[in-house]
Amino acid sequence: MEQFRQIGEVLGSLVALMVLQDDTQINRRQCCLLFDIFSSAFNTIAEEIKLNLRLDEKNTKWNALEQPFKELQRIFKEGEVYVRQSMDKRDWWVKAINLHQNKDCVHNHIHNLLSHFPVVIEAIETAGETAGRDRGEMQRRGIALKMKYDKEWNDPKLFQFRFGKQYLIPQDICSRFESAWREDRWNLVETLREKSSSESTTKTQQRLAGLLIKKIIGSEGCVGKLFPSSILNGGDYVVRRRVGGQYKEIQWQGDSFALRNFFGDVETSASEISTLLSLSHPNILQYLCGFYDEEKKEVLLVQELMNKDLTYYMSGSKRRVSFCIPVVVDLMFQIARGMEYLHSQKIYHGDLNPSNIFLKARNSSDDYYQLKISGYGLSTVKTTTVSSLKPNETKPCIWYAPEVLQEQEQCLPGNATSFKYTEKADVYSFGMLCFELLTGKVPFEDGHLQGDKVSRNIRAGERPLFPSTAPKYLANLTKRCWHSDPNQRPSFSSICRILRYVKKFVVMNPDHDEPDARSPVSDYCEIESWFLKKFAANGSFNSLSVAQIPFQMFAYRLAEKDKTILNSMDKNGEGAASTSREDMNSTVDDPLITASDAKSADSDGKSVYSEIQEQRSIHLDSTPQRRSVCTRIPEKKILQMKRNSNVKAARKSTGHKDGIPNGKPTQPPLPRVQSVKNVRVSRLKSMTRSLSTDRLRLATGDTSD
Incomplete structure (x- = not known):
């Protein structure tokens, strides 16, 4: 609860900052977008807590929320710093250079929020499964969760339609991810024009304003063309030190930058330089401006500076x-x-x-x-x-x-x-x-x-x-x-999806430094193979879209749940009347089952996820005591049980003892097994009513007629 309160403090600070949002000259639209999505996140968490948790259990069952909330607070705090820097009017020209094509709002802060928010939701849901003392309420929450994590929602569009608000990706928010950045660029162009016509602006600043305006607009003739080096040299340009290779540290416009320089004909590399100057991502050192010295045939590219590798x-x-x-x-x-x-x-x-x-x-x-x-x-x-x-x-x-x-x-x-x-x-x-x-x-x-x-x-x-x-x-x-x-190495898009889910596992299991620390129940590389075949391969998933991150986490979660169930069945068997593995394998021979399974099986037999689904349909039982997706297997199992009962009866009549003296009564079967058996027999009769008498005799093993 303390971490949630601290998150509220950060949001309160943002509320105070946004009072003066109209005075923000750089990234105002993106700051408003970040504030809106942070507010939505806080309100969603508050609603989830009300639905799933009880305040009197905050010292016991809320412990699992501590690490997810701590990580969320860090994300909120970094977003607050971004808003503060954008609203600060000091060193305005330096910020104009650094931020004129910056996309950190969406691709850093909102990305981090959308990557981590499913972890927070799942942590609250997990804690809520055991919260309270009303068994009926706990069962209702459990049923609701089973319905939520159903494979019918395993589609990007259906997921956004059903869970978009809960996972912070409603359509109105997603539409602002790109539009906010474009609007901020045009607003910056207007501000630069105003400043360049101001009497207080120096000649160097006027030339710099013209450079940035042309770069932002991308006017004809400027794309791929470098600006005269006199714009760079005309200010307080000073080389401070060489940092190795083609790089130097320079002082320019009152701030430190990295300068990459090389000599040669600019025409041979103009296209590539133009591409580099258009790049923007929070995890690459960004090229900010490009200049060319005609006399020296020297290309000068200004980058943001970081000192420690x-x-x-x-x-x-x-x-x-x-x-x-x-x-x-x-x-x-x-x-x-x-x-x-x-x-x-x-x-x-x-x-x-x-x-x-x-x-x-x-x-x-x-x-x-x-x-x-x-x-x-x-x-x-x-x-x-x-x-x-x-x-x-x-x-x-x-x-x-x-x-x-x-x-x-x-x-x-x-x-x-x-x-x-x-x-x-x-x-x-x-x-x-x-x-x-x-x-x-x-x-x-x-x-x-x-x-x-x-x-x-x-x-x-x-x-x-x-x-x-x-x-x-x-x-x-x-x-x-x-x-x-x-060819066996994954792509970086696959690596990102895997590591995004690994980050979730690390947050949910903070004992990672212990010798006996838990490991994931599933191989995330296998889940990624299924994900690629189902979504990425047919072009239905854009790996660079931050709006699709919650769905990716949801799809991984579904596959992980199926793998967990499968592993549990492999270790413990299934139910009180479970049969041997040979019996389970023999059920596939039933023509009533194989015909249906052949229709429902996925076309790609190598898919990890399809294997999980097929094995679930073979293993899972449909009785109320079991979680089930199949209603045909139990009948096959009871056929096996009845066949075994007939064999035992035959052995009694022929004098076989099976370890029990002849004539002595055997111990009656367990009541639960008997009741399950009766239910299964009644189901079998209703399902086979339309079959021929010979097939019915063959299916039930009854030869009394």
Whole structure:
């Protein structure tokens, strides 16, 4: 309850800030959208608490809500910081440069909310299953949950129609996800025009305003064209230091930026530069402005600045201070999201390693970081020199996929070669990054591979070894990413969906650091295979749309529930009168069952989810004491039971003892089994009334006639 109160405090702060929303000159529409969806989230939680929980149980049955509410408070707090920064009028020109095409409102803050909100709803529902003392009320809540998590809602449009309001994606909110950003850009253009005509605006600021207006509008002749370097040099432009490679840290317009420069003919890379300047995502270092010096033939690209890369955190005095599991999963997820976005723009990195992963501590007091990917793009000016390194140097080949190493092997030493980058090669590099995040060790750092043996052994299939303490569900995903066969590696869209659900598991099970910590009941990679076949493959699911995140979480939840039921049946059997596995297998031979099952079976026999559904139809019973989706199996089981009874009767008449002396009465069957048997016999009679007499005799085993 305390965490929920703290969430209310953050929302109250936003209410006070939004009183002055009309004075906001940057991202006003997006701030209003964020405030509205936060308000809707708070009200929805309040309604769910009223429906499912009791205040007098807050110290007992509410404990499961602590971690989900804590994470939700962090999301609210980060959203509040975003609104504060947008409304702050200080350093206005710097914010105009940094935020003129920023999409963090939807793709960072709303994305995080929609990814986590299903966790909060499920936590409240789980706590509500045991809340209160009225058994009737508890049963009604249980029935309502079973109806909610039914496969009939396993469709994106039906899900939004039925649960859109509960999961914060009603149509009126979703329509604002894109329109709010477009409206803010046009409002910024009007503000820039007003400022450029103001007498207090300097010449440099006027030229900068013209640059931003042309960039936002995308006027004809400006697309793909760089602006004169005099606009950059005319202000307080100062190079502060070189940060390696093509990058420098500069001071410009009173703030620090990164500058990427290279020399050459701009025409050969104009199209790619234009694409880079249009990119915007919270997990990539964004290109803000582009300039060109005609005399020097120098291209100057201004980027946002982040100083500390992943190598800084994984080496030196901080080495061996491993990130905790929730932070590791969050960092893996942010890398995957950034790469998913780049690949959606047909941009492949080719050099994904710790030196191109930058981290910045978030504004909250916990250990979470904002992660951004650098070093992408400009393949026309990227070259790799194949040469021998010093024996003690760390070879960059540990981050390259085997197929890339094979291509490098075929190049002559000393040649500058532009390699072909691929999606699956980036996934391999991501797998190696995951290993370093999970273990705190550089891959192959143990020293058993030296020199050219590193590349050769990697191509032969050797991979780093995980310690026994590494979570298996994360290690298994990593191993899939560095598979030797590129076709077996998942896409970054699949990795994002898997890690989004892994984040949910980590929040719901905060004992992840314990030696006997729980593992997921399902292999999320298998669930993703089913998801791809059912939704992504036919184009009915847009992986980049944040509005579809709640449905993705819902679909995973349905598959996980089925897998849990299946595992439970495999371990414990089904019901008091359950038969052996041979008996269950024999039920498939019933022509009444197989004909129906053949119609209802999914066309894709390899689908994990279809296997689950088919096995449910075989195993589950329809008696009131059991959860059921099938009404035909029990009759087959009772046929087996009756056949066994007839066999026992025959054995009695022929003197077989079965361990019981002849003539002594046997122990009567359990009343529950007998009552179930009577019900099943009556059902059998009603179902077989239209059958022929011979078939009825064959089905029941009755030969008395």
